Amino acid sequence: MTPAASHPPQPSRIVLSGARPTGRLHWGNYTGALENWVQLQGSYRCFFMVADWHVLTTALDRAADIPANTREMVLDWLGAGLDPDRSVLFVQSQIKEHAELYLLLAMLVSMGRLERNPTFKEQIRDLNLGGEISYGHLGYPVLQAADILAYRAHAVPVGEDQVPHLELTREMARRFNHLFGEVFPEPEALLTKFPRFPGTDGKRMSKSLGNTIEIAASPQEIRDRLKPAFTDPARLRRNDPGHPEVCGIYTYWQKFAPAEAAQTASECRGAQRGCVDCKRMLADHAIAVFAPLRERRARYENDPASVADIVAAGCTAARAAAAATMEHARAAIHVG
Numbered sequence: 001m002t003p004a005a006s007h008p009p010q011p012s013r014i015v016l017s018g019a020r021p022t023g024r025l026h027w028g029n030y031t032g033a034l035e036n037w038v039q040l041q042g043s044y045r046c047f048f049m050v051a052d053w054h055v056l057t058t059a060l061d062r063a064a065d066i067p068a069n070t071r072e073m074v075l076d077w078l079g080a081g082l083d084p085d086r087s088v089l090f091v092q093s094q095i096k097e098h099a100e101l102y103l104l105l106a107m108l109v110s111m112g113r114l115e116r117n118p119t120f121k122e123q124i125r126d127l128n129l130g131g132e133i134s135y136g137h138l139g140y141p142v143l144q145a146a147d148i149l150a151y152r153a154h155a156v157p158v159g160e161d162q163v164p165h166l167e168l169t170r171e172m173a174r175r176f177n178h179l180f181g182e183v184f185p186e187p188e189a190l191l192t193k194f195p196r197f198p199g200t201d202g203k204r205m206s207k208s209l210g211n212t213i214e215i216a217a218s219p220q221e222i223r224d225r226l227k228p229a230f231t232d233p234a235r236l237r238r239n240d241p242g243h244p245e246v247c248g249i250y251t252y253w254q255k256f257a258p259a260e261a262a263q264t265a266s267e268c269r270g271a272q273r274g275c276v277d278c279k280r281m282l283a284d285h286a287i288a289v290f291a292p293l294r295e296r297r298a299r300y301e302n303d304p305a306s307v308a309d310i311v312a313a314g315c316t317a318a319r320a321a322a323a324a325t326m327e328h329a330r331a332a333i334h335v336g
Contacts, residue, residue, distance in 0.1 A: 011044050015190070016153035018049030018092065021069040025076040026212035028197040028205030031255055034215075036157050036192045038081040046087040047151050047318060048077065053092050057140045058123070074307060076215050079297025084310045090318035091311060092147065097322035102146040104333060106139060108175045109168070114138050118164050145169035149184045150322040157190040180332035183325075197255075198248040202230035216297055219287045226283050231275045232268075242268035242275075249275070249282055257285040 017037060019025075025034065040046055050073065052066050074089065082089060092098060114120065115138070124133065136143075148156055148169050156166055166189050173184040196204050199211025206212065213225045230248045234240070244250035244265040253261045267273035300307055330336040 013044050013154045014047065014151055015040050015044040015155050015157065016047045016049065016148050016151045016187075017157050018051040018054075018147060019073065020051045020055050021066055021073045022055075022207065023065075023069040024072045024214045024216055026205055026207070026214050028199065028212065029076075030080060030215050031197045032159055032192055033157065034077065034080045034082075036190070037077075037087075040157060040190070041083055041086045044155065047153070047321070048082060048087055048089050049147060049318075050074065050089075050091045051147070053098070053143065054140060057134070057137045057143075071307070074311060075297050075301055078300045078307070078310070079293045080215065081293070081296070084314065088314045088317045088321075089310060090314040094315040095150070095318050095322050097319070097326045098143070098146050098150055100326060100336075101150050101322075101329065102139075102143045104329065104335075105145050105149070105172050105176070106142050108172050108179075109142060111138075113168070113171075114141060117141055117168065119161055122161075141165045141168050142172070145172050148187055149173060150325050151318070152183075152185055152325055153187045154185050155190050156187050157192060159192060159196070163189055163191075176329075176332075180329075183328050183332050198230070198251050200225055200229040200248070202248045213286075215290060216294055217290070218294075219283075222287055222290075223280075223283045226279045226286075229279060231278075235275065238274045239271045241271050244268045249279055252282055252286065253278075256289050257282070260285075 017033065019029070019033065037046065037048060050070050052070060055066055056063060070091065077089060078084075120138070120141070123137075144165050145168060148166075149172070156162075156169075158166055166187065170186045173186050176184060199205035199209060200213065201209065201211040203209055203211060213222060217225065226249070232242045232244070232247045235242045247268070250261070250265060250268070253264045257264075264273070264278065268278065326336075
């Protein structure tokens with residue numbers, strides 16, 4: 001499982017995406033992003049980034065956890081099928097060109113534009129930050145823009161909540177190109193089919209809510225997490241007709257066993273299948289879906305030198321690409 005000496009021919013269009021390293025990933029991460037990344041490898045030249053600097057914008061007190069969380073996340077990436085022979089897997093902080101481009105782009109956007117960002121407003125509310133907002137937090141969409149534009153990405157796979165950030169990136173690319181000549185493409189959004197995946201409580205799956213099921217969960221852990229999971233609150237008895245459209249378990253059926261989803265819905269509405277049996281049957285399908293991911297992850301976990309080599313090779317490739325971009329940007333702006 002060491003990196004190949006040479007890569008096969010790559011598509012010309014570039015995708016950049018990344019995630020903050022917060023440890024092991026869950027089903028929501030898989031359906032909302034990771035599964036899509038794996039599929040994109042056949043159509044784009046893909047750069048996938050461990051966004052460790054972004055952790056510092058809202059979790060500076062947890063910086064010591066970043067190395068271990070990075071390792072767990074990369075293992076999940078490799079287990080899910082990200083292929084280092086087809087994609088560049090790298091760590092953001094190892095590519096200093098991101099910081100240089102971040103500085104240049106910061107000159108192209110106003111404070112008011114950053115403060116109007118709807119996602120930023122939501123974070124202020126959800127994190128109860130009040131007036132305690134760091135300059136880095138306010139400016140993290142500019143850092144995201146630098147992450148994307150450093151590779152002159154043509155597309156970015158995002159959830160619906162990230163579209164405002166991408167539009168800000170497009171604005172900065174347009175402004176730079178208008179002032180200094182064409183350097184950056186305007187990246188387009190690639191929305192995923194399951195951008196918001198329900199947790200075991202019916203709310204959006206999130207570690208902060210404690211409603212997740214990990215990609216690497218064992219078969220027994222999957223069964224244990226599904227047993228108390230949210231179903232139809234109006235279905236109090238086994239013979240009550242159900243309403244699958246409000247049931248989180250039915251969403252799991254649609255994702256992990258779509259060929260049987262229609263029959264599941266029919267039997268639920270007709271009270272022919274109880275919730276306990278439905279969860280047990282669903283668990284069998286989910287276990288089968290994630291079995292090859294768990295097995296592949298375990299092989300990488302038992303070969304840490306190989307994982308380190310993959311990340312090192314990815315950082316080397318990312319650094320070369322970002323350095324080439326910065327040569328163009330410096331020449332255009334006549335600085336550096």
